[in-house]
Amino acid sequence: MSDTTRRTAADLAEALATGETTSVALTQAHLDRIAAVDGSAESGVHAFLHVDTEGALAAAVASDERRAAGAPLHALDGVPIAVKDVLTTTGLPTTCGSKILEGWIPPYDATVVARLKAAGLPILGKTNMDEFAMGSSTEHSAYGPTRNPWDLERIPGGSGGGSAAAVAAFEAPLALGTDTGGSIRQPGAVTGTVGVKPTYGGVSRYGLVAMANSLDQVGPVTRTVLDAALLHELIGGHDPRDSTSIDQPLPGLVAAARQGAAGDLTGLRVGVIRELQGEGYQAGVLARFQESLELLTKAGAEVVEVSCPSFVHALATYYLVMPCEASSNLAKFDAMRYGLRVLPEGVDSPSAEEVMRATRDAGFGDEVKRRIILGTYALSSGYYDAYYGTAQRVRTLISRDFEAAFGQVDVLVSPTAPTTAFKLGEKLDDPLAMYLNDLATIPANLAGVPGISLPSGLADEDGLPAGFQVLAPAMADDRLYRVGAALEAALEERWGGPLLDKAPALEGGSK
Amino acid sequence: MPEISRDEVAHLATLARIDLSDAELDHLAPQLSVILESVASISEVAGPDVPPTSHPMPLTNVFREDVVQPSLTAEQALAMAPQAEEQRFAVPRILGDEQ
Numbered sequence: 001m002s003d004t005t006r007r008t009a010a011d012l013a014e015a016l017a018t019g020e021t022t023s024v025a026l027t028q029a030h031l032d033r034i035a036a037v038d039g040s041a042e043s044g045v046h047a048f049l050h051v052d053t054e055g056a057l058a059a060a061v062a063s064d065e066r067r068a069a070g071a072p073l074h075a076l077d078g079v080p081i082a083v084k085d086v087l088t089t090t091g092l093p094t095t096c097g098s099k100i101l102e103g104w105i106p107p108y109d110a111t112v113v114a115r116l117k118a119a120g121l122p123i124l125g126k127t128n129m130d131e132f133a134m135g136s137s138t139e140h141s142a143y144g145p146t147r148n149p150w151d152l153e154r155i156p157g158g159s160g161g162g163s164a165a166a167v168a169a170f171e172a173p174l175a176l177g178t179d180t181g182g183s184i185r186q187p188g189a190v191t192g193t194v195g196v197k198p199t200y201g202g203v204s205r206y207g208l209v210a211m212a213n214s215l216d217q218v219g220p221v222t223r224t225v226l227d228a229a230l231l232h233e234l235i236g237g238h239d240p241r242d243s244t245s246i247d248q249p250l251p252g253l254v255a256a257a258r259q260g261a262a263g264d265l266t267g268l269r270v271g272v273i274r275e276l277q278g279e280g281y282q283a284g285v286l287a288r289f290q291e292s293l294e295l296l297t298k299a300g301a302e303v304v305e306v307s308c309p310s311f312v313h314a315l316a317t318y319y320l321v322m323p324c325e326a327s328s329n330l331a332k333f334d335a336m337r338y339g340l341r342v343l344p345e346g347v348d349s350p351s352a353e354e355v356m357r358a359t360r361d362a363g364f365g366d367e368v369k370r371r372i373i374l375g376t377y378a379l380s381s382g383y384y385d386a387y388y389g390t391a392q393r394v395r396t397l398i399s400r401d402f403e404a405a406f407g408q409v410d411v412l413v414s415p416t417a418p419t420t421a422f423k424l425g426e427k428l429d430d431p432l433a434m435y436l437n438d439l440a441t442i443p444a445n446l447a448g449v450p451g452i453s454l455p456s457g458l459a460d461e462d463g464l465p466a467g468f469q470v471l472a473p474a475m476a477d478d479r480l481y482r483v484g485a486a487l488e489a490a491l492e493e494r495w496g497g498p499l500l501d502k503a504p505a506l507e508g509g510s511k
Numbered sequence: 512m513p514e515i516s517r518d519e520v521a522h523l524a525t526l527a528r529i530d531l532s533d534a535e536l537d538h539l540a541p542q543l544s545v546i547l548e549s550v551a552s553i554s555e556v557a558g559p560d561v562p563p564t565s566h567p568m569p570l571t572n573v574f575r576e577d578v579v580q581p582s583l584t585a586e587q588a589l590a591m592a593p594q595a596e597e598q599r600f601a602v603p604r605i606l607g608d609e610q
Contacts, residue, residue, distance in 0.1 A: 107587040200567045214566045243573040244566070316550040327527060334528070336602050341593035343603075344530070352603045353528065361530040366538075369529060373520060374543060376527045386554065392563030394553050399564060431542055432549055448567025474568070 004029040005170040009079050009227040012173055016067060016078045023060035023067070023078030027122045030080050031056065034124065034171045036508040041144025045152070045506065047166035049085050049143055050093050051125035056080060059122035066120060076230060077120035082172040084163050085126040086133055087218070088207040089113050092123070096209050097131040097141035097159075100333050100340045100363030110207020111242065112176060112218050112235040119234055124172050127162030131365045132330065133183055133211045135159050136437035139428050140367045147424070148191060150464055150503050154421040157187030157437075163221040164191040169506060174231050175221040180211050181318055182417075182441025184219050185453035189416035189467020192455045192499045194222045194484070196232060197441075199474045200448030201246040203232075204239030212325035213244075215318075215445040223500060225454060225484040229257040232477070248475065256478035260485030266300035268483065271409030275311040276440045282419040284459025285466040289415045292456045292468045295490040296413075296483070306408055308401035313394050314443045319435060320378055320391035321446070327375025330368065335359035370431060399447040406473045411483050414440045416453035416467030444471050452480040454488055455499040465499060514544045 004026050007015070015021045031053055038045050063078035072078070083089060086096050088106035095101045109117065116123065130140035138146040138161030146161040148154040149169040156165040163175035164187030177184040179197035188195030196219045203218045210216055220231035233253050239245045272293065277286060297303050334356050335341040344350050344358035364372070378387035405412055417437055427433040444451040449471055456468035468487065472479040492498060517540040524531040531539065585598045594601035 104591055107583050107590060240575060244568065244570065246568070310556070313553045313556050316553045319546065319550050320553075331528075335593060337600050338591040338593075350603055351607065352605050355603045356528045357525075357530040360528055361532075364529065366535075369531070369535070370539060370542060370546075372527050372529065373523045373539060374546060376523045377515065377519075377543070377547075380523070380526070387550075389563060390554055390557065391550075392565055393557035393561040395564040396561050397557055399567070432545060446567070 005033045007173070008224050009076060009173040009222065010224070010230060012079050013075045013230070017075070023063040023122065024057065026078070027056050027060035027080045027124070030124055030172055037169055037506040038171060044147070044508070045149055045165050045169045045171070046144060046146050047127055047162045047169060047171055048082070048125045049095060049097070049128050049162070052092055052123060055091065056122040056124050059120070063120045063122065072120065074119035074234065076234060078122070079173060080122040080124045081116060082124045082127050082163060082166045082175040083113060083116070084160055084175070084177050085129055086178055086209050087113055087176060088209070089123065089126065092126060094126065094209070095143070096133070097129045097143060098363065098365070098368070099142045100359070102340065104339055108207060111204035111239045113207060115235050127160070127166055127175060129162055130159035131368050132209070132326070133159035133178060133180055134326070134367045134371055136182070136186055136434050137424070137427065138162060139424060140365055142365055145424055148421045149506060150192065150421065153423055154464070155190070155424055157190040157417070157421065159183040160187050160221065164188055164193050164195065167221055167223050168193050168500060168503070173223070174227060176218060176235070177221040178208055178216055178218050179445065180215045181322065181445050182438040184221060185441045185451055185467065185469060186417045186437055188221065188453040190421040190465060192465030192503065194225055194228050194452065194454045196220050196228045196452045196480060197444060197450060198232060198236060199246070199450045199477055201244050202250065202450065202475070202477060203236045204242045204245050206239055206241040210329045212322040213329065214325060215322060217445075223498065225452070225481060225488045226254070226257045226261065228452070229253040229481045246475070251476065251478035253478055253481050257481040257485040260482035261489050263299055263486055263489050265296060265483065265486050268301040268411070269409040270296055270301045270303045270483070271306035271405055271412045272303060273311065273412050273414045274305050274307045275309065276414035280418050280436065280439070281415055282459060282461065284461045285415050285417070285419060287460065288456040288458075288466045289468060292487055292491065293413070295487060299486050299490060304409065306405045306412065308405055308443070310394065310397040310401045311443050314398055314446060315435060315439055317391045317394045317398065317446060318438070318442045320387050321395065323371040323375035324379050324388050325375070327372045327379065330372055333360065333363065339363070367431070395446050398443055402443070402447045402449055402473070410472075411479050412471040414469050416440060416469040420459045420462055420464035420466055440469060449474050450477040450480055452484045454484050455491070457491065457495070457499065458502065515540060515547055
C-alpha cells in the first residue's frame, strides 16, 4: 500500500496546496488500492458497488488544472471521496443496495453530491449498504455483503458498512454515509473509524432516497475527527430544496476540532448515560469506554452520571416509527416510472396492480419486506393509535430526557455499539438480535440531536475495535468535534498512533 | 397487543402490493409476531397527556416565491422508465375488462 492512501484528508489537502502531490496521483493511488483489496461479492472487502475510474480521474485532472491556475474551489478540491449508494448521482448508478433499482441512473444529483462536485472532490464510486439502509451489518445488500477490513469474516456494521469499510481499508480518505438509527455511527464503531450524524436538518436530505424522513440524516465517514469536521462543513448548511433543512449557519466545526485537539476540556461537563451501559454490553467495549472517560477527566472535563429513563424504550419506539415511515416511502417503487418492472408469470395482459405486486416481490429483499409489512400493519385502521400514536408520544418523552440531561451537562456519552463486529451470517435471520446493535445510537435520531462515534480501542476478548459515542444538543454539533478531537488526541498518544495502524494488512494490498 | 396471523400477513401484503409466496408467509408471520411482542412494551409508557412528536424539529410550512425554476426535461424524466411512449410513461392496463 502506498503511503498516500494512509494519509488523512486534511494532510492530503495540505499536500495539494503546497504542490507536493497532484489530485491525479492521489486519486489513482486510491483507485489502485480499490483494485487491490476491494474484490467482489464473493471475496475481499467489497465496499464498493460501482467504481467510477474514468469520472474520478477526469475530475482529478480538472482539479489539478484549477490548482495550477491558482484557483482551487475549496481546501478539499482534488481530495477523492466515496459516496453511499443511497445518494443520487447523475451518470452513476444509484441502487440503494436493492434489485428494484438495479442499473438506475438518477437524472439529478443529491444536494450533498452537488456540493462535493462544486468543491472539486473526485467521486471514486458508490458504496455498499443494507438494502434501502435497513440493517446493521450490510448483509441485507442485494449485491452481497461488505466485509470488515479488521477480519473479513465479520460484518462492517450497517447500513453504511461500505462507506466505513472503504475508509478503514484505505480505499478512500473520505466517504458520505446516512444515519437513520445508527447507520453511520455503528459501522464507525466496528471498523475503528469516525462517523458523525449531524443535527437533524443540518445537512440537506434532497436526493437522499428516504427510509424514514423524520430520522434520516447525511453525514461524514472518515478516519479522523478533523477530517469529519472538514467534510461536515462542506456538505452542511441550509438547502432550499429540503423543507426540513435548518435555515441557520452551522457552528464552526473545524475550529472546534482544532481547539479540541489541543487537549484542554476544562469546565466541560460530560454526562454518562446510565441506561446505555451494563447488561447487553460486551466487557471489552465497556473497559475501553471507562478508559476514555478517564482520559476526558484527565483533560479537565467533569464526568458525571445522568439518567435518561425513557431511553430503554427507544428501540421499541424506533421499530414502530421507522417501519411506518419506510412503508410509506417505499410505496413509490411501483414499477411505473423508473426501476424494475416484472410481469407476473402466466398472466395475460396483467394489470398495473399485478405488475406492482410481482415487481415488489422480486425487487425487495427479506428485511425490506419485513419492515413494509410491519409499517403497513402499524398504520392500518384500528392499530394506528395503539402503535404509531403510542410511539410518537414515547418519542416526546425521549426528547424530554435529552432536554433535561442537557440542562445538567454539555455532552452525553455512551459506547456506540454494545458489541464489537460479529461474524457474517450470525444474526442474519434473527431480526431482533440484529436490531439490538442500534440500542445506543437510536435515541439521537428520535430526538434529532447530533452524535459522533470515534474509536476507543480494541476489546480484550477479540482484538476488535470498539466505539465511543458523544451526543450534543441540536445545532451544537461543534461540541462533538471539540470533545471527539480531544479524546482522539489523548487515545492516539496512548496508542502511539492511529488505531487503524493495528489493523491486519489486507491480501492484495502490501503494507 | 395481538399476535399477527399468517392470514393477516397475507392481507397486509395485499395492502402493500407485494406478492408473497407461501414460504415467505410461513417465514414472516412468526418473525413479525416476535417483533410486535417486543415493541408492545411501550404501550403503557406515555400517558394520554403527552403530546405526540412526528418530527424532531419544530416545523412550519416552508414557502418559496412562485417563480419557474430549472427542472428536468421530458427526456431526462423518461430516460429510466421501464417503458415510454409519446413523451409519456407507458404503464400496464389500469382498468379491468368489465370496467
